[in-house]
Amino acid sequence: MLSLALISLQVAAETEFKIITLQHRFASDILPTISPMVGVDGTATGIDNQLILRAQPERMREIEAIVEKLDAAKVNRRITVSNSLQQNTQSDRTEANGTVSIGNTTISNNRRVQRNGGRIEIERNTSSTRQSGNQFINVLDGERAFISNGQIVPFTQEWVSITRRYIQIDRITDWREVTTGFAVRPRTIGNQVELEITPRIVRFNQSGFIDFEELTTVVRVGIGEWVNIGGTMQNKDEVSRQILGSQSASNTQNSGLYIKVD
Numbered sequence: 154m155l156s157l158a159l160i161s162l163q164v165a166a167e168t169e170f171k172i173i174t175l176q177h178r179f180a181s182d183i184l185p186t187i188s189p190m191v192g193v194d195g196t197a198t199g200i201d202n203q204l205i206l207r208a209q210p211e212r213m214r215e216i217e218a219i220v221e222k223l224d225a226a227k228v229n230r231r232i233t234v235s236n237s238l239q240q241n242t243q244s245d246r247t248e249a250n251g252t253v254s255i256g257n258t259t260i261s262n263n264r265r266v267q268r269n270g271g272r273i274e275i276e277r278n279t280s281s282t283r284q285s286g287n288q289f290i291n292v293l294d295g296e297r298a299f300i301s302n303g304q305i306v307p308f309t310q311e312w313v314s315i316t317r318r319y320i321q322i323d324r325i326t327d328w329r330e331v332t333t334g335f336a337v338r339p340r341t342i343g344n345q346v347e348l349e350i351t352p353r354i355v356r357f358n359q360s361g362f363i364d365f366e367e368l369t370t371v372v373r374v375g376i377g378e379w380v381n382i383g384g385t386m387q388n389k390d391e392v393s394r395q396i397l398g399s400q401s402a403s404n405t406q407n408s409g410l411y412i413k414v415d
Contacts, residue, residue, distance in 0.1 A: 173204040228294040
């Protein structure tokens with residue numbers, strides 16, 4: 154027992170104890186990196202912006218060097234978002250009028266059409282609208298910001314009341330915001346920015362419930378350089394294609410989205 158106590162005192166004497174006050178970061182930001190460095194006979198904890206460390210002198214010097222590099226002020230990044238929306242709508246209408254007589258029976262859906270005559274009307278309406286705008290987001294380097302590209306849709310709730318004499322159906326229509334867009338996270342590496350982009354799509358399914366999907370990709374751009382998220386993301390996954398563009402037989406909608414990080 155005495156020998157074990159002497160060994161414990163010797164190990165404790167060989168370790169250093171320090172409290173390091175961080176200037177720009179919280180202890181929780183630094184601890185995941187330095188905790189494995191203290192060794193089996195060391196400890197690393199933290200409170201607010203203070204690190205509480207115990208480690209051998211050589212390890213302590215290495216930890217202090219790493220902490221000095223990590224305890225750097227976060228850069229406030231300004232993200233400029235430029236978006237455009239072009240929507241083309243086309244509607245077709247076909248109408249047929251005529252009168253047919255068989256013996257003494259006449260069938261007609263238009264009084265103005267002569268006997269055994271007919272008329273077909275075809276109408277096509279086409280419209281095109283274009284919108285564009287810029288918005289600015291300020292975010293700390295390494296933190297996330299959300300770029301909304303959502304819409305407000307009608308959401309109908311229905312109640313059925315059954316009594317002995319009648320059935321009553323009550324409907325209430327409310328407008329719900331379906332938030333769709335991109336979460337971006339810039340991280341500075343030298344004179345470039347690594348941009349983590351997570352497209353998120355939230356939509357109502359056929360049952361009236363909300364579906365949620367997301368994927369993530371990473372692109373590297375120069376500071377002050379525009380990046381075409383629309384072109385980059387549409388070619389990567391179905392989620393981004395649904396956010397940025399949709400097409401049907403009568404309606405085509407294309408969205409362009411550009412981002413610049415300063």
